[in-house]
Amino acid sequence: MARTKEFDPEQALAAAMNVFWRLGYENTSLDILMHEMGIARQSLYDTFGDKRALYLKALAYYRDESHASLRRLFSSVRPVKAAFRKLLLDLSAESRAQHARGCLLLSANMERDSGDAIIAKLLLQNQRTVESIFTDALRKAQKAGELSRNQDPASLARFFVATIQGMRAMARIKSDRKALESVASVALAALE
Amino acid sequence: MARTKEFDPEQALAAAMNVFWRLGYENTSLDILMHEMGIARQSLYDTFGDKRALYLKALAYYRDESHASLRRLFSSVRPVKAAFRKLLLDLSAESRAQHARGCLLLSANMERDSGDAIIAKLLLQNQRTVESIFTDALRKAQKAGELSRNQDPASLARFFVATIQGMRAMARIKSDRKALESVASVALAALE
DNA sequence: ATGTATCTAGACTAATGAGTCTATAAAGGA
DNA sequence: TCCTTTATAGACTCATTAGTCTAGATACAT
Numbered sequence: 001m002a003r004t005k006e007f008d009p010e011q012a013l014a015a016a017m018n019v020f021w022r023l024g025y026e027n028t029s030l031d032i033l034m035h036e037m038g039i040a041r042q043s044l045y046d047t048f049g050d051k052r053a054l055y056l057k058a059l060a061y062y063r064d065e066s067h068a069s070l071r072r073l074f075s076s077v078r079p080v081k082a083a084f085r086k087l088l089l090d091l092s093a094e095s096r097a098q099h100a101r102g103c104l105l106l107s108a109n110m111e112r113d114s115g116d117a118i119i120a121k122l123l124l125q126n127q128r129t130v131e132s133i134f135t136d137a138l139r140k141a142q143k144a145g146e147l148s149r150n151q152d153p154a155s156l157a158r159f160f161v162a163t164i165q166g167m168r169a170m171a172r173i174k175s176d177r178k179a180l181e182s183v184a185s186v187a188l189a190a191l192e
Numbered sequence: 193m194a195r196t197k198e199f200d201p202e203q204a205l206a207a208a209m210n211v212f213w214r215l216g217y218e219n220t221s222l223d224i225l226m227h228e229m230g231i232a233r234q235s236l237y238d239t240f241g242d243k244r245a246l247y248l249k250a251l252a253y254y255r256d257e258s259h260a261s262l263r264r265l266f267s268s269v270r271p272v273k274a275a276f277r278k279l280l281l282d283l284s285a286e287s288r289a290q291h292a293r294g295c296l297l298l299s300a301n302m303e304r305d306s307g308d309a310i311i312a313k314l315l316l317q318n319q320r321t322v323e324s325i326f327t328d329a330l331r332k333a334q335k336a337g338e339l340s341r342n343q344d345p346a347s348l349a350r351f352f353v354a355t356i357q358g359m360r361a362m363a364r365i366k367s368d369r370k371a372l373e374s375v376a377s378v379a380l381a382a383l384e
Numbered sequence: 385a386t387g388t389a390t391c392t393a394g395a396c397t398a399a400t401g402a403g404t405c406t407a408t409a410a411a412g413g414a
Numbered sequence: 415t416c417c418t419t420t421a422t423a424g425a426c427t428c429a430t431t432a433g434t435c436t437a438g439a440t441a442c443a444t
Binding site for chain 1: 358365
Binding site: 006029030031041042045050051 | 405
C-alpha cells in the first residue's frame with residue numbers, strides 16, 4: 001500500500017458543484033475549479049475524470065441533495081398547502097446572490113445543446129422524481145382530507161414544477177421579493 | 193456614391209436571430225452565422241459589429257417581434273381568458289424543434305454571466321413590457337366585466353409571465369403536449 | 385471610363401482553455 | 415530503507431474561435 005488520499009472527494013465535489021452553480025458550465029475554467037476545489041490538476045483528472053464527467057457528477061450530487069431536501073420538507077410540514085407555501089416563500093426570500101445563481105439543473109437545461117442525450121436523460125428523470133414527490137404528498141393530503149378529491153394531484157404536481165422554474169427565471173432577472181410572493185400567492189390558490 | 197448594399201440587413205438579422213435561438217450564444221460560431229446569414233465575414237462585421245453586438249441586435253429584434261405578437265393576440269381575441277388559453281395551448285402544441293429551441297430571451301437569461309449588466313437591463317425591460325401588456329389586457333377585462341374585480345391584474349400578469357417561462361423550461365426537456373396542457377389548465381383556473 | 389464603396393474568399397493573428405506530460409515531494413506499508 | 419501511490423506545480427500540446435487583414439471582383443454614380 002501507499003499514501004492515502006488527502007482531500008475529501010465529496011467535499012471537493014461539493015466545491016465543484018458550487019462553482020458550476022454560480023458560473024455555469026461554459027464559464028467555469030479548469031483553473032477556477034482547481035482553485036475552488038483546493039486540489040491540483042492531476043488529482044482532479046485522476047479522481048473525477050474530465051471536465052464533463054465532473055460536471056455530470058456535480059449535477060447528480062445537486063439532484064440528490066435537492067430531492068432529499070424536498071422529501072424532508074413534505075414529511076415535516078403539514079398540511080401540504082403549508083409545505084408548498086414554505087417552498088415558494090423561501091424561494092422568494094432568497095438573497096440576490098442565491099437568486100442570481102438560480103437552480104443548477106434549470107441552468108443545465110437551458111445551457112445544454114438540445115442534442116445532449118445524457119444530460120437530457122438526467123433532467124427528465126429529475127423532473128419525474130420531483131413530480132412524484134409532489135404527487136405523493138398531494139395524494140396523501142387528499143386521503144387526509146386536506147385537499148379536495150376533485151383536484152388532480154399529477155396536474156398540480158406538474159404545475160408546481162413549472163411554477164418554481166418560472167419563479168427562478170424571474171428571480172434571476174430581478175430579486176423582487178414582493179413580486180415573487182405575489183406570483184406564489186396566485187399559484188398557491190390552485191390548492192384551494 | 194458607390195455600390196449599394198446587396199443583402200437585406202433585416203433578413204440577415206432574422207437569420208442570425210434564428211441561429212442564436214437554436215444554438216445559444218456560445219454554441220454559434222462566426223462560421224455558422226456567415227453561412228446562415230448568407231454573407232461574408234467582412235460584411236457581417238461592417239454591418240453589425242462584432243458577435244456580441246449582433247447578438248444584442250438579435251435579442252432586440254426577437255423582443256420586438258414577440259411584443260408585437262402578444263399585442264396582436266390580446267387585441268384580436270376576447271375575452272382575455274380565451275387569449276391566455278390560446279397562448280398557453282399554442283405553446284403546448286409546438287413541435288419538438290420549437291420546444292427544443294424554447295425562448296431566446298429565457299435562454300439569454302440563463303446563459304448569461306449574472307454580472308452582464310447590458311443583457312440584464314434588456315431582460316428586465318422586456319419582462320416589464322410583457323407584464324404591462326398582460327396587465328392592460330386584464331384591466332380592460334375587468335372593465336368589461338369579464339374578470340372579477342377581486343383579482344389583482346398585476347399579480348396575475350406576473351404569474352403568467354412566470355408560468356410561461358416554466359412551461360418553456362419543461363417543454364425543452366420533453367415535448368409532452370398533454371402534460372403541458374394540464375399545466376396550462378391549472379394556470380388558467382387562476383382567471384376564474 | 386473612372387472612382388468609390390461593397391462584396392467575397394480566405395489567410396493570418398492572438399487568445400483561450402482542455403487535457404497530457406514531466407519532475408518532484410511526501411506519506412505510509414513491507 | 416525502499417517501493418508504491420498520491421499529491422503538487424507547471425510546462426506543453428492542440429484545437430477552437432473571434433477578430434483583423436489582404437486581394438480581387440462587382441456594381442453604380444458621375
